[in-house]
Amino acid sequence: xxxxxxxxxxxxxxxxxxxxxxxxxxxxxxxxxxxxxxxxxxxxxxxxxxxxxxxxxxxxxxxxxxxxxxxxxxxxxxxxxxxxxxxxxxxxxxxxxxxxxxxxxxxxxxxxxxxxxxxxxxxxxxxxxxxxxxxxxxxxxxxxxxxxxxxxxxxxxxxxxxxxxxxxxxxxxxxxxxxxxxxxxxxxxxxxxxxxxxxxxxxxxxxxxxxxxxxxxxxxxxxxxxx
Amino acid sequence: xxxxxxxxxxxxxxxxxxxxxxxxxxxxxxxxxxxxxxxxxxxxxxxxxxxxxxxxxxxxxxxxxxxxxxxxxxxxxxxxxxxxxxxxxxxxxxxxxxxxxxxxxxxxxxxxxxxxxxxxxxxxxxxxxxxxxxxxxxxxxxxxxxxxxxxxxxxxxxxxxxxxxxxxxxxxxxxxxxxxxxxxxxxxxxxxxxxxxxxxxxxxxxxxxxxxxxxxx
Amino acid sequence: xxxxxxxxxxxxxxxxxxxxxxxxxxxxxxxxxxxxxxxxxxxxxxxxxxxxxxxxxxxxxxxxxxxxxxxxxxxxxxxxxxxxxxxxxxxxxxxxxxxxxxxxxxxxxxxxxxxxxxxxxxxxxxxxxxxxxxxxxxxxxxxxxxxxxxxxxxxxxxxxxxxxxxxxxxxxxxxxxxxxxxxxxxxxxxxxxxxxxxxxxxxxxxxxxxxxxxxxxxxxxxxxxxxxxxxxxxxxxxxxxxxxxxxx
Numbered sequence: 001x002x003x004x005x006x007x008x009x010x011x012x013x014x015x016x017x018x019x020x021x022x023x024x025x026x027x028x029x030x031x032x033x034x035x036x037x038x039x040x041x042x043x044x045x046x047x048x049x050x051x052x053x054x055x056x057x058x059x060x061x062x063x064x065x066x067x068x069x070x071x072x073x074x075x076x077x078x079x080x081x082x083x084x085x086x087x088x089x090x091x092x093x094x095x096x097x098x099x100x101x102x103x104x105x106x107x108x109x110x111x112x113x114x115x116x117x118x119x120x121x122x123x124x125x126x127x128x129x130x131x132x133x134x135x136x137x138x139x140x141x142x143x144x145x146x147x148x149x150x151x152x153x154x155x156x157x158x159x160x161x162x163x164x165x166x167x168x169x170x171x172x173x174x175x176x177x178x179x180x181x182x183x184x185x186x187x188x189x190x191x192x193x194x195x196x197x198x199x200x201x202x203x204x205x206x207x208x209x210x211x212x213x214x215x216x217x218x219x220x221x222x223x224x225x226x227x
Numbered sequence: 228x229x230x231x232x233x234x235x236x237x238x239x240x241x242x243x244x245x246x247x248x249x250x251x252x253x254x255x256x257x258x259x260x261x262x263x264x265x266x267x268x269x270x271x272x273x274x275x276x277x278x279x280x281x282x283x284x285x286x287x288x289x290x291x292x293x294x295x296x297x298x299x300x301x302x303x304x305x306x307x308x309x310x311x312x313x314x315x316x317x318x319x320x321x322x323x324x325x326x327x328x329x330x331x332x333x334x335x336x337x338x339x340x341x342x343x344x345x346x347x348x349x350x351x352x353x354x355x356x357x358x359x360x361x362x363x364x365x366x367x368x369x370x371x372x373x374x375x376x377x378x379x380x381x382x383x384x385x386x387x388x389x390x391x392x393x394x395x396x397x398x399x400x401x402x403x404x405x406x407x408x409x410x411x412x413x414x415x416x417x418x419x420x421x422x423x424x425x426x427x428x429x430x431x432x433x434x435x436x437x438x439x440x441x442x443x444x
Numbered sequence: 445x446x447x448x449x450x451x452x453x454x455x456x457x458x459x460x461x462x463x464x465x466x467x468x469x470x471x472x473x474x475x476x477x478x479x480x481x482x483x484x485x486x487x488x489x490x491x492x493x494x495x496x497x498x499x500x501x502x503x504x505x506x507x508x509x510x511x512x513x514x515x516x517x518x519x520x521x522x523x524x525x526x527x528x529x530x531x532x533x534x535x536x537x538x539x540x541x542x543x544x545x546x547x548x549x550x551x552x553x554x555x556x557x558x559x560x561x562x563x564x565x566x567x568x569x570x571x572x573x574x575x576x577x578x579x580x581x582x583x584x585x586x587x588x589x590x591x592x593x594x595x596x597x598x599x600x601x602x603x604x605x606x607x608x609x610x611x612x613x614x615x616x617x618x619x620x621x622x623x624x625x626x627x628x629x630x631x632x633x634x635x636x637x638x639x640x641x642x643x644x645x646x647x648x649x650x651x652x653x654x655x656x657x658x659x660x661x662x663x664x665x666x667x668x669x670x671x672x673x674x675x676x677x678x679x680x681x682x683x684x685x686x687x688x689x690x691x692x
Contacts, residue, residue: 005338012338016327023326084320090288092339093312099339153610157590157603167589171607174582175614178621185625206617217610220527224602227289250596251679290530 009094010102017106020079031072032114038064039122050127057126058136058187064122065115065140066176069147070169072111076103076152077159077222086159090226096219104152104215112144128191135190135200139183142203149207149214150175156221179206238299239263240285240388240419245294247280254280255441258294262388265414265435268421269428272441278423279319281441282392285421286316312341315386317394321377325366329357329376332365333383340384351382354409356402370397378406381413389413391422404429456673457682459533463666470663474656481652489646498562505555507654508548509573511661512580513615515545519587520612523605532676533669535601538608539591540668544661546584552577572626576619583611597676 021028042060043053080086080103089099119140123133154172158164186199241261247254254277262268270278283289285296287303287310296303303310323332333348352361355375357368365373374397381389389410395403407429410420414434430436485503492499519541522534556574557567568574587604594600677683 009338012335016324016331016335019331020324020326079324082320083324084318084322085324087288087316087318087320088322088336088339091286091311091314091316093308093341094339095308150610153606157607158593161593163593167586167593170582170589171586174579174586174618175610177579178614178617181621181625213613217606221603221606223288224599224606227283227599253679 006094006098009092010098013099013102014106017103018109021106021110028110028114031068031111032118034071035064035068035115036118036122038067039125043126054127057123057128058132058184058191060126061119061122061128061136061187062139062143062180062184065144066147066173066180068115069112069144069151069176070172072107073148073151073155073168073172074165075111076107076148076155081159081225086222087226090223096222097215100152100156100218100222101211101215104148104218107152108145108148112148115144116140128187131193132187132190135196136187138200139186139203142200142207143179143183146179146203146206146210147176149210152218153214153221156218156225158225159222160225179203182206237264237417238387240421241297241300242285243295243297245281245284245296246292247277247284248292249277249280258439260437260439262419262421262437264387264417264419266419266437267410267414267430267434268419268437268439270421270423270439270441272443276441278441279392282316282390282421282423283318286314286390287311288316312385313387314390315340315381315384315388316390316392317377317381318392319396321373322380323365323373323376325364327365328362329365329368329379330361332376333379336380337383340386343383343385346383348383351379352376354382355379356405371399371402374398375402375406378409382409387417388419388421391420391424393423393425395424395426456532456677460670460673463670467663467666467670470659470666474659474663477652477656477659481649481656484652485646485649489649490643498559501555501559503649503653505552505559506650507657508552508555509577510654511657512545512549512552512577512584514658515541515548515661516580516583516608516615517612519545519608523608527602527605527609535598535605536669536672536676537665538605539601540665540672541661542584542587542591542604544664544668546581546588548657548661549577549581549584553581570626572623575622575626579618579622580615583615587611 039060042056042064046052046056077086080089090096092099116137119136120133123136128136151168151172154168154175155164157171158168161167182199182202186196186203189196189199239261241259243259244256245258246256247258258281260268270281272278280289284291287296298306298310298313322336323329324335327335329352330348333351337348349358349361352358355378357372357375357379360368360372365376368376374394378394391410394406394410398406403426410422411430411434414420414430428436481503486500489500491497519538522537522541525531526534526538553574556571556577560569560571560574561567587607590607591600591604594603674683674686
């Protein structure tokens with residue numbers, strides 16, 4: 001197979017998933033709404049204490065982002081599994097990991113990117129100073145793709161199971177911890193006004209690492225789930 | 228039970244002493260056969276005798292417990308995607324997206340496989356009797372029409388071997404006859420097939436059928 | 445030579461017989477080292493000049509924590525072998541290790557928490573090592589949950605192997621990130637066990653306990669593997685012959 005047809009298969013699949021998402025666009029806002037709602041619950045649980053809300057703000061936003069990512073993960077391969085498209089992908093003449101990467105990218109564009117867009121609003125709700133908002137956005141744009149990539153392995157392993165959702169959270173949440181730690185730490189550091197290059201470069205390294213490794217692991221997992 | 232193919236012989240798909248176990252039950256063991264161009268393997272047997280499992284093993288989706296699968300003398304698991312460009316699989320599930328139109332579905336199928344020269348997507352739809360339905364969401368087609376769309380997917384790639392699991396499901400009698408002609412066309416072009424069906428196959432006499440009954444082994 | 449060894453060990457029947465002969469040795473070794481280690485640790489070794497007698501729980505805690513890591517690595521390595529070469533025996537090692545590993549992790553957490561009570565005055569402190577250990581427990585639980593959710597045993601073993609591999613790539617990252625997080629937010633915590641300053645009289649019982657736990661793990665894995673083999677191969681002739689012989 002030539003590289004040309006491989007890139008065209010990649011973009012074909014990316015476009016397909018985006019078109020499918022667009023045809024069900026009513027569902028597009030759900031992860032975003034979930035993100036906003038969970039974040040709004042925290043001040044209600046903690047109490048109306050501005051200082052405290054400010055202190056927990058970055059952590060709250062990121063935990064909510066983790067949960068929103070987790071919630072939307074299940075849809076990554078579900079419908080393709082149900083209608084038999086996934087079998088066809090496995091039998092494609094192209095490397096499955098590349099096709100998987102296209103699907104992860106589409107999934108992130110549809111479910112991860114909206115979190116990034118709505119983040120400034122949440123930052124205002126949680127009294128995060130304006131100076132730290134760019135850092136928050138940066139952590140989201142670097143961190144949420146990592147969540148999608150790592151999550152894809154978990155989804156691939158549980159896609160054939162009837163009650164895969166609960167197990168999925170058990171599988172992937174511990175793996176999300178490094179992203180959570182470095183992202184929240186970056187935002188907290190930015191609030192104090194200290195440079196955050198270290199945390200952001202670690203997040204970038206995680207993104208690169210998971211970009212290389214996760215699609216292969218996901219492809220192998222899908223093959224196992226379908227056998 | 229043929230010996231390994233010599234270099235001069237045509238490409239063949241060969242299975243050697245396959246063993247398949249499901250839920251601790253041996254479905255079949257020491258199963259060997261080979262399929263050559265123009266031949267169709269027809270699997271027979273009771274429900275649960277392992278027909279679908281065998282077809283999935285032939286695709287390389289499922290691993291046999293032991294045994295070898297050789298495409299042109301080479302292990303298919305070593306060939307990987309290189310082997311996949313030679314096969315087209317029609318399973319229980321159609322593999323079409325209901326939210327996309329038939330034309331969009333075919334375009335993706337062609338992009339995933341190795342495109343066959345000299346056939347337009349519209350032409351393939353016409354051949355399975357879906358002319359005029361190109362731009363209607365697949366969801367709105369009848370079950371039989373959705374099955375026809377899945378069959379159209381076979382026509383547009385350059386796959387040499389078609390693996391068909393109950394291809395005639397939901398089709399009416401005329402539809403079945405029509406699809407049989409399409410399968411014959413594939414075999415006459417030097418293609419191969421492996422299939423299961425509850426329906427009595429009405430292929431023309433010159434088509435060579437290899438029958439294996441999994442219940443009576 | 446090595447390849448032949450693997451193939452022989454890869455044959456379930458051979459493994460079953462060899463494992464059966466090895467288990468008593470492992471158990472005996474485990475019991476001897478356990479008694480030696482505990483006696484030396486609890487009675488012979490001197491009390492810690494800072495922590496008094498309560499430090500003695502390290503003789504359980506530290507070897508258990510070592511084991512929790514060690515078993516995970518063993519799982520990942522055997523997972524890799526079973527994915528690449530499709531060897532049944534390594535699949536069985538992956539599965540039978542998970543519960544033992546989870547138990548050691550839990551033991552490390554429980555003893556860490558018991559030790560924390562007199563030291564810090566609370567049962568739980570978000571100390572870097574304890575937190576890493578907690579996350580490791582979650583990884584183990586995920587593996588056990590996934591394994592029990594998949595009906596087909598061989599598929600389950602392969603799925604779990606991948607998960608163990610993904611986990612082993614992530615564990616150093618998780619550990620590093622937890623340490624980063626800990627030093628930033630709790631700069632004042634005392635490092636728990638200062639290894640370099642450890643006296644020989646303390647180190648020897650510690651190592652004895654580590655060996656003891658390893659032998660225990662070996663014995664348990666072999667036993668579980670034997671049970672798993674008999675279950676998987678119950679249709680084969682040699683297992684049926686074995687059952688008939690036992691019944692007599």
